[in-house]
Amino acid sequence: MSDILMKLANVLEARKGVDKGTSYVASLYAGGLDAILKKIDEEASETVNAAKTGDRQQIVHETADLWFHTLVLLAHQGLGPADILRELERRLGTSGLEEKARRKTHKVDGKPPDKSKS
Known part of the structure; x- marks a missing residue:
């Protein structure tokens, strides 16, 4: 099932070097x-x-459409489907309430903790 995501990620990566006038994805990248x-x-x-x-x-x-544009975002940020799939796999079998509680203890004011202060 994730093969199509990986193929698409490869296409999105390749579009980074293409003229924005010839590629919709390249035009998104150019827009920042x-x-x-x-x-x-x-x-x-x-x-x-x-x-x-x-x-x-x-x-x-x-x-x-939403997934596609989210994949564009991931590629723009140097991430890909494999990063998300790993995170989903990590969460599998964890209670949603437990996961939510864990996220709250790792964030301050909605932001991840500042590791430079450790």
Whole structure:
């Protein structure tokens, strides 16, 4: 199942060196982080709206758009699907409440702890 994510990640990585006039993804990279985040926000809203309608095909379509643009963000940040899959695997079998509590103890004011003070 994750093969398609890895293939897509490779394509997204290759688009980093392409002229923005010839590639949608390259144009997102050229727009920088804010352009990518704006697109993710748009796709997330469209996914929510699709879910509210209950149209399964539209939910799948909009979720695919959201995942795609999230993969663009990951690539922009030097990350990829493997990083997310590892984190999901780490969480598998952990209670959601336990995981949430663990995150709270590792954050101060919504931010990760400052490791430079350790």
